[in-house]
Amino acid sequence: DQQVKQNSPSLSVQEGRISILNCDYTNSMFDYFLWYKKYPAEGPTFLISISSIKDKNEDGRFTVFLNKSAKHLSLHIVPSQPGDSAVYFCAASGQNTGGFKTIFGAGTRLFVKA
Amino acid sequence: KAGVTQTPRYLIKTRGQQVTLSCSPISGHRSVSWYQQTPGQGLQFLFEYFSETQRNKGNFPGRFSGRQFSNSRSEMNVSTLELGDSALYLCASTWDGRFEQYFGPGTRLTVT
Numbered sequence: 001d002q003q004v005k006q007n008s009p010s011l012s013v014q015e016g017r018i019s020i021l022n023c024d025y026t027n028s029m030f031d032y033f034l035w036y037k038k039y040p041a042e043g044p045t046f047l048i049s050i051s052s053i054k055d056k057n058e059d060g061r062f063t064v065f066l067n068k069s070a071k072h073l074s075l076h077i078v079p080s081q082p083g084d085s086a087v088y089f090c091a092a093s094g095q096n097t098g099g100f101k102t103i104f105g106a107g108t109r110l111f112v113k114a
Numbered sequence: 115k116a117g118v119t120q121t122p123r124y125l126i127k128t129r130g131q132q133v134t135l136s137c138s139p140i141s142g143h144r145s146v147s148w149y150q151q152t153p154g155q156g157l158q159f160l161f162e163y164f165s166e167t168q169r170n171k172g173n174f175p176g177r178f179s180g181r182q183f184s185n186s187r188s189e190m191n192v193s194t195l196e197l198g199d200s201a202l203y204l205c206a207s208t209w210d211g212r213f214e215q216y217f218g219p220g221t222r223l224t225v226t
Contacts, residue, residue, distance in 0.1 A: 004156075006156075032213045034213060034214060036217075041219070043204055043206070043218050043219050043220055044204070045217070046214040046215065089156060091157075101159055101162065101170045102147070102215065104149070104156045104158075105156050
């Protein structure tokens with residue numbers, strides 16, 4: 001039962017353009033959503049998050065949008081840089097999901113071409 | 115501030131053996147979670163410990179177990195290893211009540 005889905009295994013974008021990574025979830029009890037970035041041979045690093053009471057959170061080049069009615073969130077990277085090439089994981093969590101537990105998607109590999 | 119450390123970084127075991135992986139969280143973090151990452155499967159939640167107590171558990175067989183010590187360091191154990199246990203095992207720590215987690219580099223386990 002995949003409660004968090006990232007349907008695009010990979011995405012290729014030209015440097016300077018916008019990267020949009022998508023994520024869908026099924027459990028309406030999730031109330032906090034996060035994005036992590038992972039480089040090879042390293043653990044994931046926290047990127048940005050959003051609470052379910054908001055619909056947008058921005059941090060520099062990174063913006064996360066949340067559409068609760070559609071159970072969908074997206075990460076926008078503008079402008080994309082070659083150093084952004086990595087695997088991006090969407091994650092969902094909440095105190096009401098049976099304790100503190102974070103569910104991750106399968107990841108989307110982003111390639112930013114110079 | 116030192117990050118999350120995991121030992122060993124790489125491990126090769128044979129089927130039927132058992133293995134113990136170690137994780138030292140960031141100082142001050144009392145919540146430690148373990149994840150299994152396999153290609154195409156993302157990060158699968160194993161369990162979370164807080165103050166030496168398992169607070170939450172994922173859908174893994176009983177061969178997977180863990181514990182946490184009074185200094186918040188944690189270990190996970192896998193008994194009777196199977197080929198399908200080959201994966202990257204990640205440990206993450208955080209402050210209690212916070213959702214963003216800080217991950218270690220992982221332990222790459224290969225079962226032959």
